[in-house]
Amino acid sequence: MSHTTDDRGLMMHWDFDEGTGANALESVSQVRDDIQYVFNQAEFTERSGPQWRQGVTGSGLLFDGYSTAIAHQVNKGDTNNAPEFRSALTIGVWVAPRFYDWGYEGKLAAIVNRHNMERKQGYLLGMFRHGSWSFQVGLEEGGWKGIWSPNGYELPKNEWSYVNCVFDGNQGELKLYLNGCEIASSAVPCGSRLAEAVGTDLLIGKNNHSSLWGEVFNLQMYSGIIDELKMYNRALSAEEVAASYQHVLESAHGGVKPQVQYDEIKLDRTPLLLDRHRPQYHVSPPAHWMNEPHAPIYFDGQYHLFYQHNPLGPFFYQIHWGHWVSKDLVHWRDLPVALAPEKDQLAPDGIWSGSATYDADGLPVLFFTAGNDSVSPNQSVALARSTYSENGDPDLVQWVKHPEPLIVQEKGMGAFGDFRDPFVWKDDDGWYALVGSGIEGEGGAALAFESQDMLNWTYKGPFYQADIQKFPYLGPIWELPVLLPLGIDNQGENKHLLLVSPVGKGADVEVFYWIGRLDKHNLSFIPDQEEPELIDVGDFHFTGPSGMVDPKTGRKIIFTIAQGDRTSELEYQSGWAHNGGLPLSVYLRGDGRLGIEPIQELQSLRGAKQLSFHDKSLTEANVLLRDVQGDMLEIQVELEPGGATQLGIKVRCTPDGEEETLLYYDLNEAKLLVDRTKTTQHPGEKCSGVQGGKLDLLGENLKLHIYLDRSMVEAYANGLKSLTTRVYPSRKDALGLELWGDGELVVKTMEVWNMQSIW
Template sequence: MISALSNLIKDLVAYWNFDEVKGKIVHNVISNKSSLINYVFNNAKFKSSSDPVWHKGIRGSALLFDGCSTWIEEDINIISETNNKMSIQAWVAPRCHEYSQNGGITAIINQHNEENTEGFILGLNHFGVLQFKVASNGSWYGLRIEDKPLPLNKWSYIAAVYDGINGFIELYINGEKVGYKDLPKNSLITPTSERLIIGKTNNSPKINDIYEVSCYCGLLDELKIYKSALSKEEIEILYKGYLSEFGGELPQPDLLIDRNIFKDDRYRPVYHFISPGYWMNEPHGPLYFEGKYHLFFQHNPHGPLWRQIHWGHMVSDDMVHWKDVPCALTPGKDEIDAKGDWSGCTIVHNGVPTIIYTAGDGPIYSQCIALATSTFKEDGDVELKNWKKYHKPIILQDKHIETEAGEVHFGQFRDPFVWQEEGVYYALIGSGIKKNDESVGGTALLYTSKDLFNWEYRKPLHIGDYKRHPKTGEVWELPVFLPIGKDSNGVDKYVLLINPWFFKPSPHNVKYVWYWTGTWDKNNYNFVLDSDEPQLLDVGEHFTGPSGMVDPKGRTIIFSIAQGKRPAMDENLSGWAHNGGLPISVFLREDGRVGIEPISELKTLRQEEYVNLKDITLQEANEAIKFIKDDCIEIELQISRGQADEVGISLRKTADGEEETLLYYKYDTKEILINRNKSTLNPEYEKGIQGGIVDIGEELLKLHIFLDKSMIEVYVNNLKGLTSRVYPTRRDALGLSLWTDNNFGNSLVKSLRIWKLKSAY
């Protein structure tokens, strides 16, 4: 064995052990060359610069490749030394698998030109299929190991062997030969002028000329290239040698995204629900189980863009402070969710937490409703880290569903919302109705079941009127149906929330949440509306993607997504996109209108009370708050208008007023408005005035404002919300001031409290 190992050592032509532990440089032990690790935060734009991420490896440390910005280029001609024999070995622990643009390979290591048929590439195809290709005499010779994909979140030992003299290539996983292919004897690898790259494919495509694809995502350690063709016995010796160091039990790699990487990003919220990194969209499936709150979310752990959607997962004791846990759902090879785990909900069925979700673009079904169950009964884990997907759909859309209003759009069938009453499960599924190929309106299709697996279609719960209310969309997404309390006559009232969707570009915003209230007749499957006029829950342009639940206190809680609306390049350079809105309680007010308020648990974020003022003039209030320079604060403001028409507050303000955001109530039109025309000096960021009607009647104006870096949320008299985003250019845009359109006049601050808020993480 010692003799065999000594022969192997002399055949090494390149060796990266990744034992640097820290820093931006990696060393090739054999060539003694040092290479810069490409990494988005080497020279960061929105935060302080930081090193690539290093974790404990198989031996010493390992380098984490983030899937979008981490790779290594070395100026070395491997092929000149290995043109007739080559072996590559490495330890890999994938965090997630690339989408494999156009069926290509995500390289672990390569020096190749696909178009010119030059070089070699070792990497992964979609879902961790190991693939090795060499170019010789104008042809590609390759192996794909379809039946043994590399597992996520575990270490795997891989080896690739090319023997041009004897004419074959081989692949090994964990010491076992898993693939063999003949090639012409006395072959040579065709040389290439491309650079050797570790962690990214040569000449890989970009999305929108910005986002890198075909980048490896996971840990890499002990990468070696030999100028000989290793035998099966030699590969077994190498593998067992590593394995013996752990007593035969491999360590668990650390692959959770470290949110501390982004901790000083000037625009990234710190107390809102937010993915640990990269891309997120709608939160889904809020659940309370065994003393823990769970919230899931649309997530791409491979980069800050919409792509290969997973279900991210976080756990909390209070819906405010969240802990990251592994993804609950990951698209699977040859499964019904092969191209995405889309939106859905959760429910506890026979004591088992259950996810019901939209499975996207699988090999059989374009869209279907799928199910996954927690392993809680087997492992007792209250954090619900492990889930098992049911092997077939639980609901498929019939090709032709007729209603009195017209035919249901086939192929528009997604976003289940499920609840249970008196032993019956009810499901709403978002869709739309057409008649004579014209849109009638969006709808939420109602199904029932006794066991969650066998469902019967009933009828649309409600159908929108696209002609009268085009802003409510041609199709409805993300329907949510929840109780909001009893009216003055003791009648239970419910709210139906939806997101609009359009087939073609529309002047109407898809980022709104519309709602209707009414009574629920479960015996006849009827939702009897109080009014068919749609209402907005939030009049800003960033509150969308609703999900909800009734919590243990009996409150109806709604979660949302606050999209960033940033240029794609900035999202790419920042490494994250989007965050959740604050959880809000939705209820029926005494006056019969829908009320909303942020949940009371948010008070636990209060770190320091800056001011507590009562019954003073605006001038006196401004003098008292001029010392506040902060971008993470909570404000409770009650103000009497006097003779003013516009009354409000300037947020994220520079001392000279060059940058500021104006938030104000306009009494003449009964509107809450946000003016972002001076929010930023950057012309690429959205500006303008947004808002909508909030009729406060004779009530005193009450604004409850949350400022969290780029996030602004205001709640007006517990009637409406306004969610917005701002991206000030100047770092001193941290001030506040009150104002009116008549230079204060006789307006009075009845109450003003401001708190500094701390991070929720």
């Protein structure tokens, strides 16, 4: 397209109007550059090219924040060989950032750059924390000069901004323009010349000297849409910059600033839906990284669930609160990020785990761990309110943070420096909070607080703490404390359930629980027995607990993260890491033990019933199972041991038995186990070995309720224990089932359903 700007001195121009494909044309040199993108090659899903979106004129290119980049060799086909020094440079580009980089090691997330800061060569235009941005150049005289956007001129997320930076060596000026207006200028020596970073590629969307994270991920990559990138070897005037901005507005947008539709820029789950390992009826972010789901709450006919999320890529980095909403706890919708780190004194460095409750008016509030690395400790308890009372937004998309932290850890209040994951509940007497921490030198602890107004909190001491001498696996610190009422037991006592997740040296990172009594007067917990129990025996696949009392049904429901158990390389290639476990209903059984079962609403996902029979021998049952196939199944089976001491079922079996995963019960050991020694032949996958733990069936038949969902395997045994594990078969025909025992057994009943995706 033609511009009103005089295109004299135009060195490079990418209009990104391809709209499809895996390369982009630099129109001055007529060179087509490959676009680097993770799914250009794909091992586990169908190949798909980079994501093109609506631009300011024609299309624009969406950069995913961790894999999308363009490398352009300057001089390759250029008509004007680039000089080693230049007296002027102007860059103009339209950007719509999606998320901000954290600014690790002080480096900029590059929009466009060709630089070597150590040698003080080249140029770098990029973004920093919370939307601030900068243009930096290396000068012939050996200086590295930069100019920064002033406060109030940050680049907003999910909006188009027209950015220009000008180096004018003859006049001795660096200038920044935003949306056609000058916002900053800085002096350099008159007669300065920019020293080219010879031998370095020009990169779009990626820093020439990015930090490596987890040995796999390049940080400081741009996340969002880019359009109309132009570079000139002269200094454009303020009038030319303004005219260029106005030209786009008037030629394509009726004179108003272009808008970004949220659906154009949001994280897109579509490329991941065909991934043969990605669960389809377990809750997951649209893409990239999650850890624990938390803060479940019911409001105005909908369930809300939040989750720890790095929206920049499938790796643990700067954490936001992702957000889903559901009418039935089964089918979830992705909503925009609810809480993000901002340029404030509250939580600039991360929005860590927390919980949800109601304020005095019955409106939802979020309690979260505020990350601020400039203070000690760098964790405090903070609050965010929904804007529902102002705008009636039924999805609770908008949240406003209370400006000050509500609970700040002081010396003597738990293990100093470890203070996180508030679990807050309300009753007729006020609000109560548990915060994960420890007692110096003694072990993990949940600390107790109370408040009359939800804003001013009083420390009541440890709610409950570990005896680390007796139970070293309970670790020095507890995270994610959860307290749920279980109701009245057979002796007429009111029981509660306390869940914790130990971390730190010597800790077994699982979900441990106690059943016991709440002493509300002292705000402390008295367990029925000192030794904790596990809900799940699958070894670090069922972690990160949160819980709620469902106001609709009175059920106590637990949510967890299902850890992915993969290498960083495979998470990079896949574009996602982790998902939620199925929601669990927990209750007090008649025998005083904790009952667990997947919520009944999951039955709504059943498709065709593949199989149903009862009272068959092992041989007869396996004949019937021969044609049953699937990686998205619900299985219910009851096995009577007969002469067998080990019995169970093989899932995700290849026809030749080369790959299979065995779920079984060992009567002699009284253990529920999974054998993954033959799960996969893929050289990069980690799943292997035998995992499991104690389960006393007290003479009952083995009753397994199993959910297969691609790489997810969840087995619920007799309503008492679960075993969650992950399987990543290398072969696409690993879809079979086979019942198994080390002796004769009777298959009392068996039913198998196909399961449907929730997305």
